[in-house]
Amino acid sequence: MKEIIKKLTLTITIVLGITAIAFSQAKKPTIMVVPSDLWCIQNNYIFVYDNQGTTVKIPNYKKAVQESPDLMMVISKINEMMAERGFPLKNLESALKTLESESAENAMLTSKSGASVSESPVDKLKKTAKADIWMQVTWIVNQVGPKRSVTFNLQGLDAYTDKQIAGASGTGNQSFTVELPILLQEAVLAHLDNFNSQLQMHFNDMFDNGREIVIRVKKFDSWDGDLEKMYAGKELGAHIENWLKANTVKGRFSTSDATENMMLFEQVRIPLYDANGNATDARGFCRDLQSFLQASPFNITNKLMMKGLGEATIVLGEK
């Protein structure tokens, strides 16, 4: 009787495990609509400052969402149509407000003993609105006599690889009488399906060939070794490349840059699921590389940092 119960329990556990793997879902990228730098500069929604004699212009997204009803209408229409497609987007205005309120809360937060929240300089730098894919929108109003038309451009940019993964652009019909918001609305309706078609192709490629990520390897200056140090007859950099060859999808990656202090790997294709069938991302993938470097014969203490789903940095030498 005990044997039967044991076997039954084992069978049920195996079946549940297989089911979990079969229904495992990949990590979903976040998408956010933002105005392009060009649109912000043309419409004067920018910070301007002097950087050692060079004038630098940075988009002021907060001012843009607070003062431009046309921008709000375009973002709202795109968000609405993407939600209808079953892919709700992050809203730029809400993301900016969340950043502000979290900053304020962190500044006020103290424990019962009076301790405040730790924040390194890197933490401060990372306090920006985040998304895995930016939908960058630009439009120009063309005026030919009394007629107006809108040239509309929508770009889907991968936040980590900097590649344009989808896009749609074109100029609409000229009109005497139609208001600009209507022209903009028509432009979104006309172009979004083509954009989504290319986005779907990008997702299909991801499921077929793995997620494309960027991996950076750096070193702290307190570490006496470097990426040219020899281990078992090969340079450390060569060992890392061999590890990537063995663990990426079809051995696909490109070494874009390599010195004794740093290496940059781009177009790295990682599996969507780890060995246990759980969804993984750049950080999950690089944890294995981190363990590989911490183990013999390397025994290198290292720090793993991540940026979203598609970028990870390993810094050698310390935590």
Next chain:
Amino acid sequence: MKALFLKTKLVLILILGLTVAAQAQRKKQQPRPEELDTQAWRYEIEPVNVGVQGTYLIKVWTFSTNPGAAIEQCKKNAVHGIIFKGYAAKPGVPGQKALSTDPDTENANFEFFHTFFMDGGKYMKFVTVTNDGAIAAEDIIKMGKLYKIGLIVSVDVAALRKDLEDAGIIKSLSSGF
């Protein structure tokens, strides 16, 4: 002798009856020339204007010897074209890609589309004729024995896409996540 004769007569009548029924079935299964044109992609689609949200406003050109039959076939061709063909742009109106990007979709889901595009089938849910089906004079072109009929229709692409996603014919943006 009489009984044998009667039995033979009965058997002959049965055989004849079955043959006629079989012939009738075969005639019923013969697709109309317009249907063959659709299967051979022999129709044209062009954009008219940007439709309201979730729809495409297009003009469909169908070839037929019978202008009346062409109106119904135009509706079918509109939905067929949106799913498998897409259409090119014209100044001021961008083109659209087909809903299905896999060239093998139609063959791989033959039974589904056979039922979908039957006369009176589900395709009718997604297409609306504008102008109450009235065809402008310049949209009826006589080409020898054939007529080329142009009809403006509105296709509810959003609902059509959702229906195909639910049937597993095409992938949705969030599938796999």
